[in-house]
Amino acid sequence: GGILLGPSALGKIVYFSDLFPKRNIVTVETLAYMALFLHMFLVGLELDLTAVGRISKKAIILTISGLLFPFIVGVAFFYSLLESFDQYRIQVHNIGCGFLWAASLTVTSFPAIGRILCDLKLLNSEIGRLTMPIALISDLGSWILVIILIPFCDNPANALYVILVTIVYVVASFYLIRPFLGWMVHFTSDGNNNYSDCYLCFALVGVVLSAFTTDITGTHPIVGSFVFGLIMPNDIALVLMDRFGYFISGLLMPVFFTVAGLRVDIFKITKWSLVFVVVPLLFTVKILSFLPISLFTNIHSKDSFALGLLMTTKGIWAILVCITALDKGVFHAGDYAVTVISILLMNSIIAPTIATLYKRTNLFIKYNSRTIQEARNKTELRILVCIHSYCNVPGILKLLEISHGSRHNQLTVFALHLVDLADQPSSVLIVHDSHSPRFEETKANGAHHDYDSSETDQIVTAFNEFEKTNDNVSVQSLTTLSPFTAMHGDICSLAEDKFVALLILPFHKHTTKEQSLEEIISSFPNINQNVLDNAPCSVGIFIDRGFEVTNGSDPDYGVHEIAMVFIGGVDDCEALYYAWRMARKPGVLLTVIRLLETDSRDQRKSNELDDDCINDFRIQTSNDDFIIYEEKIVNDGEELIEALKEMENKFELFIVGRRDGLDSPITSELLDRIDYLELGIIGDLLAASDSATSSILVVQQFVNLIDNKVIEDLIGTQWLSMDRTAMNFGSRRMLMATSNTLWMYSEQKLKERHDVDEGDVDDGDGGNR
Numbered sequence: 001g002g003i004l005l006g007p008s009a010l011g012k013i014v015y016f017s018d019l020f021p022k023r024n025i026v027t028v029e030t031l032a033y034m035a036l037f038l039h040m041f042l043v044g045l046e047l048d049l050t051a052v053g054r055i056s057k058k059a060i061i062l063t064i065s066g067l068l069f070p071f072i073v074g075v076a077f078f079y080s081l082l083e084s085f086d087q088y089r090i091q092v093h094n095i096g097c098g099f100l101w102a103a104s105l106t107v108t109s110f111p112a113i114g115r116i117l118c119d120l121k122l123l124n125s126e127i128g129r130l131t132m133p134i135a136l137i138s139d140l141g142s143w144i145l146v147i148i149l150i151p152f153c154d155n156p157a158n159a160l161y162v163i164l165v166t167i168v169y170v171v172a173s174f175y176l177i178r179p180f181l182g183w184m185v186h187f188t189s190d191g192n193n194n195y196s197d198c199y200l201c202f203a204l205v206g207v208v209l210s211a212f213t214t215d216i217t218g219t220h221p222i223v224g225s226f227v228f229g230l231i232m233p234n235d236i237a238l239v240l241m242d243r244f245g246y247f248i249s250g251l252l253m254p255v256f257f258t259v260a261g262l263r264v265d266i267f268k269i270t271k272w273s274l275v276f277v278v279v280p281l282l283f284t285v286k287i288l289s290f291l292p293i294s295l296f297t298n299i300h301s302k303d304s305f306a307l308g309l310l311m312t313t314k315g316i317w318a319i320l321v322c323i324t325a326l327d328k329g330v331f332h333a334g335d336y337a338v339t340v341i342s343i344l345l346m347n348s349i350i351a352p353t354i355a356t357l358y359k360r361t362n363l364f365i366k367y368n369s370r371t372i373q374e375a376r377n378k379t380e381l382r383i384l385v386c387i388h389s390y391c392n393v394p395g396i397l398k399l400l401e402i403s404h405g406s407r408h409n410q411l412t413v414f415a416l417h418l419v420d421l422a423d424q425p426s427s428v429l430i431v432h433d434s435h436s437p438r439f440e441e442t443k444a445n446g447a448h449h450d451y452d453s454s455e456t457d458q459i460v461t462a463f464n465e466f467e468k469t470n471d472n473v474s475v476q477s478l479t480t481l482s483p484f485t486a487m488h489g490d491i492c493s494l495a496e497d498k499f500v501a502l503l504i505l506p507f508h509k510h511t512t513k514e515q516s517l518e519e520i521i522s523s524f525p526n527i528n529q530n531v532l533d534n535a536p537c538s539v540g541i542f543i544d545r546g547f548e549v550t551n552g553s554d555p556d557y558g559v560h561e562i563a564m565v566f567i568g569g570v571d572d573c574e575a576l577y578y579a580w581r582m583a584r585k586p587g588v589l590l591t592v593i594r595l596l597e598t599d600s601r602d603q604r605k606s607n608e609l610d611d612d613c614i615n616d617f618r619i620q621t622s623n624d625d626f627i628i629y630e631e632k633i634v635n636d637g638e639e640l641i642e643a644l645k646e647m648e649n650k651f652e653l654f655i656v657g658r659r660d661g662l663d664s665p666i667t668s669e670l671l672d673r674i675d676y677l678e679l680g681i682i683g684d685l686l687a688a689s690d691s692a693t694s695s696i697l698v699v700q701q702f703v704n705l706i707d708n709k710v711i712e713d714l715i716g717t718q719w720l721s722m723d724r725t726a727m728n729f730g731s732r733r734m735l736m737a738t739s740n741t742l743w744m745y746s747e748q749k750l751k752e753r754h755d756v757d758e759g760d761v762d763d764g765d766g767g768n769r
Contacts, residue, residue: 001254002261008337011262025262032259035252037225039316041207042248043111044229045237052140055133063137066289066311067106071145073285074102100325103149104339105282109315110139116313116351122358127303131310142317143226149321151218154328162218169213170227178231185233195239203232203240220324260319263326264340268333278342279349286312306357313350314343371538371702372578375501380410381581382500384537386491387417388524390455392506393462395544395695399504399653401470402560402582410472414498415463417456417479418487418527429490432460432477488530496536502578503535504697507543507679507687528678532660532700538574539700541678543687547653547695559589559626563651563694565644565682566594567664568610571657574701576617579655583627591628591651592617595643597635597666637669644685648692656682658700 003009010016078101113135122128151162189195207225214224232240269275287308291301322339325331331339375381383403385396404411460477467475480490495503508524532539564579566572576592583590594614621627634640648654658680659667667681674684683698 002258006262107142112315575699
């Protein structure tokens with residue numbers, strides 16, 4: 001907006017320049033600089049310096065190198081330009097020009113990076129977790145760089161004195177003023193965080209005095225306002241952020257950016273080629289400076305590339321350096337215009353590029369129970385089931401009933417009805433009220449969705465009845481209206497938002513009365529395959545052959561026989577843990593059949609992991625009469641087919657691992673016989689048999705592509721996440737909010753425990769009476 005109002009556009013019009021004369025700009029600039037001081041005060045309030053202590057030395061060294069290397073290259077590049085273009089030789093006498101020019105294009109904005117990651121919903125992803133700590137160090141390094149450069153470029157003779165005085169003031173602020181502020185707030189407040197307006201006025205006056213102090217010492221006033229924000233006590237800092245955040249960032253800061261844009265005169269640029277050279281150069285140097293992270297660690301090169309790209313994000317720091325250089329005569333109008341336009345171009349490229357690299361369906365929020373194996377010791381199991389049509393419901397409900405192994409554990413089910421709307425440009429997610437299951441037609445974008453809602457009524461009603469008839473079961477019914485081409489993204493996003501450990505998909509073919517498989521809709525295989533490729537949790541594909549809800553779950557009415565076929569690999573281990581969980585259900589007889597291959601000496605590492613999984617299972621179930629363990633030796637693919645054929649009708653349900661990409665000498669012989677890749681070899685062999693009557697569940701365990709331990713070692717902190725809350729690393733606001741939430745949760749738990757204890761005492765007294 002400022003560029004359009006300035007001499008680059010509307011300012012060239014005589015009528016417009018008379019309407020907004022330049023003599024009135026001084027008043028606006030005063031307001032703009034005041035907004036800048038207050039904004040830097042807010043940045044100091046937001047920043048949590050304790051996060052810096054948790055970052056590893058390796059990350060700090062890599063970050064500093066990523067800051068200094070582009071700066072050195074920028075300085076060298078600037079003076080090489082002076083030799084190449086004659087019109088720039090006039091500036092050779094000012095040695096500080098190149099340093100400030102390089103600094104403006106080198107500094108990184110921690111808040112700007114946080115906003116980009118938050119807008120792209122990447123803040124909770126692995127790249128967000130990797131970027132935020134490094135951005136914090138880079139931002140602090142930018143502070144130090146600018147504090148050193150401004151005095152040297154302004155008055156080199158007194159630069160050392162100015163820097164020493166600034167260091168003394170910063171140390172005094174942390175070790176003298178900060179304890180005094182804490183003492184004053186503690187002894188003058190009522191302790192309920194109800195601060196009067198006097199505290200807020202005192203804070204504003206303190207910001208002005210601190211900024212004035214650093215200004216008279218020779219550095220920039222924003223140093224004082226930022227330091228004063230850092231030393232504010234946490235309790236009052238949160239109040240100040242809530243009171244002043246929108247007013248300063250939303251109303252005053254646009255004035256500062258407008259003033260910065262008013263000074264840009266594109267007609268002073270004599271060489272436009274500079275802009276198109278500077279931008280690719282800075283991107284290249286930044287990316288190259290952060291590539292060593294992928295060389296020294298196991299982090300993927302794509303993440304290192306994205307990290308370097310994000311580190312080129314510019315914010316207020318870069319604009320401030322440009323304005324300071326222009327005010328002190330270090331920059332000429334052409335230099336200022338080239339630098340600001342380069343910054344705008346770089347910032348406009350970063351977000352779309354990152355969004356392209358990390359598509360929505362490939363992003364996952366980190367949560368603890370992302371697989372059945374991780375959730376086996378949890379009291380709650382969260383499952384998302386997808387429904388194509390009502391014919392999927394009986395078998396899915398029976399599967400869920402058996403999955404609820406213990407009455408003392410909580411089962412949370414999210415039932416998602418998939419409805420295809422090919423002409424719908426965007427997806428619509430409908431959440432059904434469990435107390436009012438009747439589905440109502442919903443308008444989206446002003447248009448009615450013309451489809452029969454009676455099937456959705458039946459699905460919602462069936463799941464509500466399932467919730468009512470089972471203890472410790474919670475069900476939420478949803479419907480997604482979207483084209484089949486985008487449906488897998490909706491499924492993965494919902495699984496991510498609901499923090500589920502298992503996502504169950506119906507097989508795209510329905511079993512007929514003759515026990516043959518009949519295809520329902522041709523688009524379903526693509527949906528299942530895309531979900532398998534992009535799901536943020538473990539996935540199960542369920543082939544229903546009459547696995548319906550009956551009273552058989554009660555041990556008085558008989559026993560359900562379930563088989564788990566184990567060959568090896570993480571998918572088989574995941575399937576074993578899920579079958580193990582089912583075996584806790586009364587009336588379920590589990591038979592685990594391990595197929596041993598005679599030629600498996602080339603897979604010792606895999607076999608060791610498989611043995612650990614099997615041994616853990618056998619030790620903990622040794623005294624369970626309803627769990628049977630068997631081993632069978634198979635020598636080739638034909639014996640494997642024969643072994644599966646013998647057992648195909650002995651059990652009601654088979655649970656097998658998909659084992660994608662894990663080929664043994666025996667199963668590799670059968671690759672050419674696979675009809676359904678999403679089922680794997682074992683699942684495909686069981687499903688292809690026309691004489692089989694058993695239902696099948698094929699399980700794929702989620703495997704994180706990025707080693708979280710590597711990231712934890714690099715940034716020196718473990719992943720902290722809360723339900724529906726983004727991880728703002730280095731944010732004092734988030735740190736305090738998390739602490740307060742955990743405190744409130746603990747207080748609630750203590751109160752509930754106290755009430756239970758009192759109830760037990762009352763019961764005991766009643767019994768004595």
